[in-house]
Amino acid sequence: MPIKPRIAAAAAEMAAWRRDFHAHPELGYEEHRTSAIVAEKLASWGIEVHSGIAGTGVVGVLKGRTPSNRAIGLRADMDCLAMQEANNMPWRSTVPGRMHACGHDGHTTMLLGAAKYLAETRDFAGTVHFIFQPAEEGGGGALKMLEEGLLERFPCDAVYAAHCDPMLPLGTITAVPGPVMAASDKFEIHIHGKGGHAARPHHAIDPVLTGSHIVVALQSIVSRRTNSFDSVVVGVSTFNSGSAMNVIPETAVLTGTVRTLKPETQHATQRLLTEMVQLTAQAHGAAADVTYHRGYPPVVNSAHEADCSARAAAAIVGAEQVLTSYTPSMGGEDFAYLLLQRPGCYVKLGQRTTPETGYALHHQRFDFNDELTPIGASYFAQLVEQELPV
Numbered sequence: 001m002p003i004k005p006r007i008a009a010a011a012a013e014m015a016a017w018r019r020d021f022h023a024h025p026e027l028g029y030e031e032h033r034t035s036a037i038v039a040e041k042l043a044s045w046g047i048e049v050h051s052g053i054a055g056t057g058v059v060g061v062l063k064g065r066t067p068s069n070r071a072i073g074l075r076a077d078m079d080c081l082a083m084q085e086a087n088n089m090p091w092r093s094t095v096p097g098r099m100h101a102c103g104h105d106g107h108t109t110m111l112l113g114a115a116k117y118l119a120e121t122r123d124f125a126g127t128v129h130f131i132f133q134p135a136e137e138g139g140g141g142a143l144k145m146l147e148e149g150l151l152e153r154f155p156c157d158a159v160y161a162a163h164c165d166p167m168l169p170l171g172t173i174t175a176v177p178g179p180v181m182a183a184s185d186k187f188e189i190h191i192h193g194k195g196g197h198a199a200r201p202h203h204a205i206d207p208v209l210t211g212s213h214i215v216v217a218l219q220s221i222v223s224r225r226t227n228s229f230d231s232v233v234v235g236v237s238t239f240n241s242g243s244a245m246n247v248i249p250e251t252a253v254l255t256g257t258v259r260t261l262k263p264e265t266q267h268a269t270q271r272l273l274t275e276m277v278q279l280t281a282q283a284h285g286a287a288a289d290v291t292y293h294r295g296y297p298p299v300v301n302s303a304h305e306a307d308c309s310a311r312a313a314a315a316i317v318g319a320e321q322v323l324t325s326y327t328p329s330m331g332g333e334d335f336a337y338l339l340l341q342r343p344g345c346y347v348k349l350g351q352r353t354t355p356e357t358g359y360a361l362h363h364q365r366f367d368f369n370d371e372l373t374p375i376g377a378s379y380f381a382q383l384v385e386q387e388l389p390v
Helices: 005-009 011-023 032-044 104-121 141-147 207-224 263-283 303-317 335-341 370-387
Strands: 048-053 057-063 066-077 125-133 158-169 178-181 183-192 232-240 251-260 287-296 299-301 344-352
Touching (some): 005 104, 011 104, 011 370, 032 104, 066 335, 125 141, 141 335, 158 303, 183 207, 207 232, 207 251, 207 263, 232 263, 251 263, 303 344, 303 370, 335 344
Parallel strands (some): 066 125, 066 158
Antiparallel strands (some): 232 251
């Protein structure tokens, strides 16, 4: 694998950074330690540092050896998840109930590795903005950075990001045009029935029975009301009602998620869900209120930038290891907000070499594979040198 020699020589150093981040995970908008380390390292390499964007966000600005009006942005996320780690390696989380279970410790490290290399070589023309973002895990840190003038302060012609993927073998990189991750919406359903004695259900209106029919009915949105060629997920994740076995409660509350890849499918699913809930409740003599929250938009790669990413990836791992067609994920990712403002590409980097490196994202045994760091850092560096040639 033609990893850049300077980056390969720094592999052990980068692994140490990554394991330190892993041992000290921080939730969204609380990444004070992480962002301070990022800012210190960038400054030590002569990169112009801007901190405090969206609270804990950091942007490093580096100009190449040749002036140019061209500029690109490279983004990494820094936050962890609120979950307990089950690993026992020396760098396991030292913070109870906090864990880097999605590889953001590795993403931050890969971008730092690329920044260090590019600061040393400056073999490009124009400007690179290294964007270290807070709160990807549900906090919408990318949107917050945009609202605080990210692209006005640091103009970019295109934006790029990468995410580790334990489902793919190490050395595989996806660079796919079009939708690659889903819009992630959520809903709350409040069912209003009539309480009573469990032995006399005919005198009550049971919200538990009503809710059960709603859960089943919602599955027909995917199976019978949506084009079979569209990808949709409708899932009820919580169902809360009642407190005693001999009492029919007054209310029930259901929550869940909707994932879609196309705006028109998103709109249709929201309408169908609301109608189905209310009419199913009415059929049982109950009433229901639906609150639907739009979450992250779908991640949609632009064709030109996907091709740029594929060429840069091929230079690092070989063309045979680059996938330009890959099934979209129904997971969500707030890099989507940046892609609504600028063309760009979100790639996935395979990390699986052993069963231990194949635990799924958000699993309590997940750990970023440090063998991936030089590959990811080299990919970012190659992308800059390719797209901003001297």
